[in-house]
Amino acid sequence: MKATVMHGPGDVRIENVPDATMMEPTDALVVVTRAAICGSDLWPYRGYGEFGETGNRMGHEFIGIVEAVGAEVRTLKPGDLVAAPFAISDGTCVFCREGLHTSCVHGAWWGGTTQDGGQGEAVRVPYADGTLFPLPVGRDDALMPSLLTLTDVMATGHHAAVTARVGPGKIAAVVGDGAVGLCAVIAAKRLGAEQIILMGRQPDRLALGRAFGATDVVTARGDEAVEQVRQLTGGHGAHAVLECVGSGLSMRTALNVARPGGAIGRVGVPHEVKIPASNPTFFKNLTISGGPAPARAYFDVLLPDVLEGRIEPGRVFDFVGPLDSVPDGYRAMDAREAIKVMIAFNQ
């Protein structure tokens, strides 16, 4: 079968790889119909990462059709349309039961050197009952882009909002205008934020952010950005800061735009991030929370809003192509020409 393999920074190829096959009775085999490229896929693309001898399989956001199930799979059958969140989880352990599927005791991540990746024609899915979420629509439903975001970016934006304690009447600041940041705007609005300040640089993204509910945008960076957020918030900063990048600068900005007693929900995978122990964190009683979103748990929360059209996170996809376009998709996202890439499979 064909799949995406990254061999090193900037080196993404579509290659023939061994067919996905079932190995455990709890597995399912899924033929992929839609997949996405994630902002976090750009970290190894930009040189942060280790690569296996034959490269790393890529892709952790996908939707597909169940082709076969193992003897112990109870809730799925061939022909079901399913969404795969970005983490594998058994659905039964103590953390899955608590809704923190990304800490599943049998958890694993897609791709790399040990798992199939979503940016390929088919995927072996471990713990299929726990991992996969059945979708109540057809494989080419018009809502497919928004449904695909529930496997990662919309769930991740929601996690930023939840862990930053967004609620009615709160002032939210979203750091980052990538797909996650834009979904975080949707999430902040959905949870009742009164003011939503989107911090980013690119006019098209900021315009989409405004369409999603941002009330203000700040295009400055660093100290100037912090000062602008202060001015927009009566001098005190934001109650809830949604950190959607994961860089040293974005985290520093997030900490400095938070008001005393505020919370930072961070969902950008941290790279070269420092969290100071005293100022402003301790002395301003800031709460720092977040991590990998339990996307599997958030399907139940977010799916109704997608199905009923109340939120449209699928609008973050501005590049759609077949599997062969994946290398160009990485290039476009890396160059910030595309917000987010959707891969539509033909099979």
Place this chain on the structure above:
Amino acid sequence: MKATVMHGPGDVRIENVPDATMMEPTDALVVVTRAAICGSDLWPYRGYGEFGETGNRMGHEFIGIVEAVGAEVRTLKPGDLVAAPFAISDGTCVFCREGLHTSCVHGAWWGGTTQDGGQGEAVRVPYADGTLFPLPVGRDDALMPSLLTLTDVMATGHHAAVTARVGPGKIAAVVGDGAVGLCAVIAAKRLGAEQIILMGRQPDRLALGRAFGATDVVTARGDEAVEQVRQLTGGHGAHAVLECVGSGLSMRTALNVARPGGAIGRVGVPHEVKIPASNPTFFKNLTISGGPAPARAYFDVLLPDVLEGRIEPGRVFDFVGPLDSVPDGYRAMDAREAIKVMIAFNQ
């Protein structure tokens, strides 16, 4: 008047200083009846701090009698018995109204080179209406030790428990067996923790911790301590970790005994603390919270339990003496011969 002055590490003296006098119409003048030495007073004593030319006035936990009030003081009158939390606050700003008095826009700390300190015969109290809490008992009431803890250590232990999200059925781990750690045990029990693991070294303190509600004690340190907490918690760690020291080792221990999705409430003033950005904080979805406790706000919460005898935090005082004994009190706390020192004034 006589007051405590620290001139440098290990150098604490009782000296004659200018009498406390009122300067603003919102001031009160308070004659001190009880004061305490705080664990945080030991940081400069041990060399972490800067000292003014004529030294630093000390003490931020005290109870006393109002001697005089300024023209704009509305809620207090001479003769009232009042408690002073460890932060000065106006009681009217946006943060005071939200209950975060330690971020008051007019806030200040006692002592140093600009304010009187509680370890002295009298104190000028700025923003008296906001800062002081009137006590409904006589000046020599038997509850005085427990009431005095509400000015700092019991409020601080409570803040650790609140910010670590202690609740019914939760497993709590308390890092540190000082007065704050012991009060944190009281707070964790009060908020319904099912299991309370106290991490410390000294048998007498651990015994008091057990009396306060600790269900387990761990006397090991570092990796061994982490392993023991894991074994005590079914392999997963504590939901709520109350970090009551503020050292690099204590914070590292706190992060490593937290279970995925858990919260760390830190109240020990950080010294040489590092908070790693990725592991375990991000990937385990840990929440790091805490800071200076809004003791002024917690009086309303904790006072009834003290007055009705449901909690007895005053038992942390195991050294009581007059003002002249303060230098020996610092020495005893530094040597860990005393858990906490109460100063009883005669005037």
